[in-house]
Amino acid sequence: MSSGHHHNLFIPGSTVVHRLAPEVKLVAVFAFVIAVAVTPRRSIGSFAVDAAVVVVLFALARLGPRTVLSRLAVVVPFVSFAVLIPFIAGGPETEVLGVSVSTEGLWGTWNILAKAVLGTSASIILTSTTPVAEILKGLSRLRAPAIIVAIMSFMFRYLDLIVDEMRRMRIAMTARAHDPRWLWQAKPIATGAGAMFVRSYERGERVHQAMQSRGFTGTMPRLDTRSASMREWCAAAIAPIVAIISLIAGFALT
Numbered sequence: 255m256s257s258g259h260h261h262n263l264f265i266p267g268s269t270v271v272h273r274l275a276p277e278v279k280l281v282a283v284f285a286f287v288i289a290v291a292v293t294p295r296r297s298i299g300s301f302a303v304d305a306a307v308v309v310v311l312f313a314l315a316r317l318g319p320r321t322v323l324s325r326l327a328v329v330v331p332f333v334s335f336a337v338l339i340p341f342i343a344g345g346p347e348t349e350v351l352g353v354s355v356s357t358e359g360l361w362g363t364w365n366i367l368a369k370a371v372l373g374t375s376a377s378i379i380l381t382s383t384t385p386v387a388e389i390l391k392g393l394s395r396l397r398a399p400a401i402i403v404a405i406m407s408f409m410f411r412y413l414d415l416i417v418d419e420m421r422r423m424r425i426a427m428t429a430r431a432h433d434p435r436w437l438w439q440a441k442p443i444a445t446g447a448g449a450m451f452v453r454s455y456e457r458g459e460r461v462h463q464a465m466q467s468r469g470f471t472g473t474m475p476r477l478d479t480r481s482a483s484m485r486e487w488c489a490a491a492i493a494p495i496v497a498i499i500s501l502i503a504g505f506a507l508t
Contacts, residue, residue: 276392297504
């Protein structure tokens with residue numbers, strides 16, 4: 255893994271969040287997301303505390319509102335169905351803007367939206383302050399299966415290459431009067447997808463053979479042996495600990 259390979263999501267910086275070791279950020283984000291996921295939906299105070307933690311981390315990482323909102327937009331297609339829950343759920347009803355909707359459905363919509371936004375925000379902080387290569391290093395230090403880390407490494411390394419090849423194939427199809435936007439163009443699209451799969455598979459075989467001829471044993475050499483300090487672990491633990499405390503308070507008060 256080349257440490258110089260950065261994904262588009264990473265925003266270079268020298269903030270305290272950027273400087274944390276990747277493994278502590280991975281553990282902190284995982285613990286925070288789990289705490290948010292099991293928070294009772296009626297515990298609005300707990301969600302408010304979690305949101306405050308996220309806002310503080312955004313400020314510490316110097317991530318502007320425009321960046322955050324543009325990246326949060328990714329959850330819109332996945333949670334858009336939640337808006338329909340109050341209209342199709344049963345149980346007692348209440349009026350919102352003159353429209354009768356299910357009370358349980360409203361709580362369900364709130365539960366989905368709050369947890370999706372908070373969980374995605376935690377992921378945004380991780381990916382914006384940590385290059386992909388560092389995330390993979392963090393997984394290795396956390397003793398993740400080596401084969402999984404290797405697959406992820408090559409996936410990210412060649413993702414841009416495959417996307418660029420798909421773009422070239424689309425241009426070639428358009429130049430031959432095939433418009434991919436229309437349903438009757440499904441056959442050439444399927445043919446192009448098959449060709450892309452075969453090319454990607456063959457490229458993977460060639461890369462694997464080339465690496466084996468150079469002594470590759472299945473795991474990438476670890477050039478950086480630095481481990482996270484106790485101060486980094488303590489600093490990264492603040493956010494999930496606050497989320498867990500608010501979770502316990504939420505269970506106690508509901």
